[in-house]
Amino acid sequence: TGLTDALAYLFNQYHVKPDAAVNGQIDRAGLSPVFERELARLVTTLADAAQLASRAIADLSAEEVSLLTQQPQRYLYPDGLTFNFLTAPTHTQTKLLAIAQKIDFTMMYTAAALVTSAVDDFISNLPNGSGPGQYFQDGKSREGFLLDIPTPLGSIILAGPGKDIHMRTGALIVDLGGNDTYHSRGIVEPPGLVPVSVIVDLEGNDVHGSKGDRAVQGFGNLSVGLLVDRQGDDRYQAGDMAQGCGLYGVGILADYEGNDHYEMGVMGQGFGLFGVGVLLDRRGSDRYTVTGLGQGAATTMAAGILCDADGSDRYLADRNRRRGQLPPDDWSHAQGVGLSVRSPDWGRQASLYGGIGFLSDG
Numbered sequence: 001t002g003l004t005d006a007l008a009y010l011f012n013q014y015h016v017k018p019d020a021a022v023n024g025q026i027d028r029a030g031l032s033p034v035f036e037r038e039l040a041r042l043v044t045t046l047a048d049a050a051q052l053a054s055r056a057i058a059d060l061s062a063e064e065v066s067l068l069t070q071q072p073q074r075y076l077y078p079d080g081l082t083f084n085f086l087t088a089p090t091h092t093q094t095k096l097l098a099i100a101q102k103i104d105f106t107m108m109y110t111a112a113a114l115v116t117s118a119v120d121d122f123i124s125n126l127p128n129g130s131g132p133g134q135y136f137q138d139g140k141s142r143e144g145f146l147l148d149i150p151t152p153l154g155s156i157i158l159a160g161p162g163k164d165i166h167m168r169t170g171a172l173i174v175d176l177g178g179n180d181t182y183h184s185r186g187i188v189e190p191p192g193l194v195p196v197s198v199i200v201d202l203e204g205n206d207v208h209g210s211k212g213d214r215a216v217q218g219f220g221n222l223s224v225g226l227l228v229d230r231q232g233d234d235r236y237q238a239g240d241m242a243q244g245c246g247l248y249g250v251g252i253l254a255d256y257e258g259n260d261h262y263e264m265g266v267m268g269q270g271f272g273l274f275g276v277g278v279l280l281d282r283r284g285s286d287r288y289t290v291t292g293l294g295q296g297a298a299t300t301m302a303a304g305i306l307c308d309a310d311g312s313d314r315y316l317a318d319r320n321r322r323r324g325q326l327p328p329d330d331w332s333h334a335q336g337v338g339l340s341v342r343s344p345d346w347g348r349q350a351s352l353y354g355g356i357g358f359l360s361d362g
């Protein structure tokens with residue numbers, strides 16, 4: 001099926017019809033039949049995965065959704081600033097645990113499996129020709145934003161092989177190449193909770209985000225968030241909760257090739273809390289810097305994984321970057337760590353078990 005059929009399928013999930021202008025956008029893009037077919041398959045699978053991710057949290061009330069999304073770090077930072085994993089009461093964590101147990105994690109993880117498999121297929125089935133013209137019917141490369149289609153799930157954006165600046169996030173961004181810049185704090189469309197969000201950048205030396213960005217670059221919060229960069233020497237910059245971070249959901253950052261630099265604050269680079277967070281780097285000599293709570297770390301009902309398959313790499317957990325603020329001064333909780341919280345009044349308050357943190361360097 002073509003992209004028109006895939007979009008009709010997506011819109012039908014929400015009982016609405018696509019705008020008539022959508023077909024004109026697709027025609028003007030002039031995509032090759034092979035590339036359009038693969039893009040259509042990806043869109044169709046995202047529609048199915050979004051339905052599963054939404055159903056996974058269907059038992060949560062609006063108030064509970066707000067509690068888990070407005071301050072998703074609350075489990076480890078009840079006051080928003082301090083992580084006292086052995087010295088604070090656990091009333092807040094016990095309340096959040098009861099809410100999290102209403103999530104159908106099997107359904108959420110099935111949605112994530114659908115998305116990751118679809119992206120793997122999309123990348124592996126792309127045309128094997130040379131140059132960016134392979135994506136177009138007439139063999140002539142086009143630059144700029146070729147598709148920008150609003151859908152009930154979020155915008156679907158296709159950018160050409162030029163140097164693009166991405167200011168928005170939504171359901172799907174596919175960038176065909178070029179040295180691109182992603183402003184991770186851009187406008188989210190539609191506003192509110194997006195059940196599935198995917199970015200696929202095929203090549204180029206890209207810059208993802210800035211040091212003040214939070215909840216970005218493969219971040220899933222009651223959702224599935226995936227960022228895949230196939231090729232190039234890339235730089236990933238963020239604040240907290242980023243770069244493969246799953247909080248009550250699944251967050252994955254996968255970089256296939258290049259000498260990359262990852263830098264962020266806490267809770268990332270493979271961090272999970274009631275979910276799964278993964279950072280996968282397949283090839284290249286890479287640098288990882290995190291303040292704490294990352295590089296393969298997880299807490300209750302979660303797994304956090306950093307897997308670097310090849311290259312001469314450097315891992316730094318630098319707790320001095322924000323001494324006295326978020327992590328305890330004498331702890332990093334990084335590089336393969338399972339952790340949780342326990343009240344000093346453990347005889348009368350619940351202790352909560354930790355998760356599985358895993359760091360693998362090939």
